[in-house]
Amino acid sequence: MKKIALNGAGLLVALFAAFPVYWMVATSLKPNKEIFSATPRPVPAEPTLDHYREILTGNLIPGVTFTDFFLNSALVAVATVLLSGLVALLAATAVARFRFRLRTTFLILLLVVQMIPLEALVIPLFLMIQRLGLYNTLPSLILTYLGFSLPFAVWMLRGFVAAVPKELEEAAAIDGASRAQTFRKVLFPLVAPGLVATSIFSFITAWNELIFALTFINDQHRYTLPVAMTFFFGRDDTAWGSVMAASTLFTLPVIVFFLLVQRRMVSGLVAGAVKG
Amino acid sequence: MTTLTEATGTSAARETPARRRRRPDRLPYLLLLPCLAIIAVLLLWPLGQVVMMSFYKLDSVRQLRGDREWPWVGLANYTQILGDPFFRTVLRNTVLFALANVALTMILGTLVGLLLNRLGRKMATFVASCVMLAWATPALTGTIVWKWIFDDTSGLVTWLFNKLPDGLSTTLFGRSDWTGYGWFNDPLLFFAILTLVVVWHSFPFIAVSVLAGLKSVPSELQEAARVDGAGPWRVFWSVTFPMLRPVFGILVVLSTIWDFKVFTQQFVLAGGTQDRTTFMLSIYSYAEAFSPPPKYGLGSAIAVILTLILLVVTAVYVRMVLRQEDQA
Numbered sequence: 001m002k003k004i005a006l007n008g009a010g011l012l013v014a015l016f017a018a019f020p021v022y023w024m025v026a027t028s029l030k031p032n033k034e035i036f037s038a039t040p041r042p043v044p045a046e047p048t049l050d051h052y053r054e055i056l057t058g059n060l061i062p063g064v065t066f067t068d069f070f071l072n073s074a075l076v077a078v079a080t081v082l083l084s085g086l087v088a089l090l091a092a093t094a095v096a097r098f099r100f101r102l103r104t105t106f107l108i109l110l111l112v113v114q115m116i117p118l119e120a121l122v123i124p125l126f127l128m129i130q131r132l133g134l135y136n137t138l139p140s141l142i143l144t145y146l147g148f149s150l151p152f153a154v155w156m157l158r159g160f161v162a163a164v165p166k167e168l169e170e171a172a173a174i175d176g177a178s179r180a181q182t183f184r185k186v187l188f189p190l191v192a193p194g195l196v197a198t199s200i201f202s203f204i205t206a207w208n209e210l211i212f213a214l215t216f217i218n219d220q221h222r223y224t225l226p227v228a229m230t231f232f233f234g235r236d237d238t239a240w241g242s243v244m245a246a247s248t249l250f251t252l253p254v255i256v257f258f259l260l261v262q263r264r265m266v267s268g269l270v271a272g273a274v275k276g
Numbered sequence: 277m278t279t280l281t282e283a284t285g286t287s288a289a290r291e292t293p294a295r296r297r298r299r300p301d302r303l304p305y306l307l308l309l310p311c312l313a314i315i316a317v318l319l320l321w322p323l324g325q326v327v328m329m330s331f332y333k334l335d336s337v338r339q340l341r342g343d344r345e346w347p348w349v350g351l352a353n354y355t356q357i358l359g360d361p362f363f364r365t366v367l368r369n370t371v372l373f374a375l376a377n378v379a380l381t382m383i384l385g386t387l388v389g390l391l392l393n394r395l396g397r398k399m400a401t402f403v404a405s406c407v408m409l410a411w412a413t414p415a416l417t418g419t420i421v422w423k424w425i426f427d428d429t430s431g432l433v434t435w436l437f438n439k440l441p442d443g444l445s446t447t448l449f450g451r452s453d454w455t456g457y458g459w460f461n462d463p464l465l466f467f468a469i470l471t472l473v474v475v476w477h478s479f480p481f482i483a484v485s486v487l488a489g490l491k492s493v494p495s496e497l498q499e500a501a502r503v504d505g506a507g508p509w510r511v512f513w514s515v516t517f518p519m520l521r522p523v524f525g526i527l528v529v530l531s532t533i534w535d536f537k538v539f540t541q542q543f544v545l546a547g548g549t550q551d552r553t554t555f556m557l558s559i560y561s562y563a564e565a566f567s568p569p570p571k572y573g574l575g576s577a578i579a580v581i582l583t584l585i586l587l588v589v590t591a592v593y594v595r596m597v598l599r600q601e602d603q604a
Contacts, residue, residue, distance in 0.1 A: 124325035147318025258412035
């Protein structure tokens with residue numbers, strides 16, 4: 001009896017959590033007559049890819065397709081990931097491998113800057129972007145997202161670097177490896193999974209961001225996907241099929257990446273690297 | 277640079293010879309340099325700039341580009357905002373919204389965390405996967421879907437209310453036909469739906485964190501209390517909660533910080549910044565600064581007020597984390 005109640009509650013929670021995601025995908029696969037019918041069907045009766053074809057081939061504005069926005073977003077996110085990963089790896093190594101005087105101060109700084117409300121920085125960063133002449137360019141977004149993703153990336157990566165046993169590096173040093181060699185051949189391969197996990201978080205930060213992209217980009221050719229979606233779909237309340245298809249395409253990479261990181265976090269990183 | 281070398285010199289004395297041979301002097305600082313530079317330029321400098329901008333009258337982009345001068349107005353932006361009854365409405369909206377959302381997110385998240393801990397293995401995995409989906413969904417698309425669910429013609433909720441027996445619907449709400457009913461027009465209803473969206477997005481994090489906390493404490497104590505005849509309510513408040521107090525503390529502070537500055541969900545749900553009746557601090561600041569006519573100075577002052585409020589909450593958070601790092 002108690003077991004049934006618990007399982008029932010579990011199913012309710014699962015339904016509440018997953019239903020909107022399901023409904024997004026289901027709607028995107030329905031023909032218009034099903035979407036706008038008086039009685040909504042829980043499952044598409046005649047599934048169709050028309051809405052996907054529509055947004056992928058149609059021009060949202062003359063000469064610009066959904067794919068262009070997708071590429072803009074991907075470019076910004078990938079550049080952010082690469083820069084932030086590199087800088088974070090250096091800083092994480094410093095914090096995890098060395099004891100120096102300002103170490104604690106730096107860690108506190110990392111915590112505090114993560115709490116800065118980014119919404120409050122739109123205006124001053126807009127000023128900076130204007131002054132630098134970067135207004136209306138994708139680098140303005142890369143720069144902004146680099147700043148946003150870096151503190152968390154260092155915070156997260158520091159744990160991964162610390163998890164690599166020092167003995168491995170010391171062994172390499174005794175074998176005559178230089179510091180650069182040790183870093184490249186011992187530390188880097190072992191931290192790589194952690195770097196992937198951290199990169200995914202940076203990617204999601206950059207990929208999902210709306211406010212700054214909305215403010216810094218004026219030229220429709222350079223819109224990122226979130227801006228394009230609020231701009232083109234937010235106003236036209238009737239094209240729900242296309243809106244849901246676009247939302248699905250936007251959401252899918254994030255969910256896949258997110259689930260990947262979840263698993264990475266749990267698995268032991270260097271199990272078996274040190275024996276005895 | 278002298279203080280730096282002195283510092284490394286003294287700490288080197290305490291190191292073992294093997295360590296000292298490997299120990300580079302300036303290397304950690306060099307490694308930190310790019311990171312520090314980026315944090316300084318892209319986060320700390322703008323934070324200073326927004327304070328500075330709040331003391332000027334800035335009404336055009338040309339002033340930002342440096343083509344026109346910046347008239348200093350002192351505290352005028354602040355006195356204008358603080359004297360405006362509308363600001364008080366916005367502040368009240370923000371605080372009430374944050375309180376309601378933190379409370380609901382914490383309650384639902386904790387209940388789901390406790391539930392996941394009690395479910396069988398397969399069921400727990402299934403429920404946790406579904407909960408992860410809500411967590412992983414971007415704020416933007418999650419909100420768009422909820423908007424579709426509340427669509428006034430073909431939305432699921434409109435359909436559900438149309439399904440209610442006409443008599444019941446009329447007695448309860450004074451209408452039986454819900455087609456064309458604007459769910460987002462009434463501010464209170466708008467905030468209720470926004471709360472639904474925000475809680476849906478944020479309860480998974482609480483649930484998973486509470487579950488992780490539960491897994492890390494021995495379950496024998498709870499079992500002992502249960503054997504002694506304590507009900508679930510008593511077990512939670514007398515045994516589970518005290519053990520997880522630090523976790524709850526951090527979760528409440530983090531939720532407070534996030535719910536105070538909700539932007540994307542509100543922007544998408546309201547379809548932009550036109551509807552002033554549902555403004556909260558972050559969107560108010562944005563709208564003042566960027567909706568024509570632009571008022572960057574005024575927007576900055578609102579942003580500073582928001583930051584100050586969050587600063588207090590952050591101070592509490594940092595103290596908590598540091599205390600936990602000490603214990604670990």
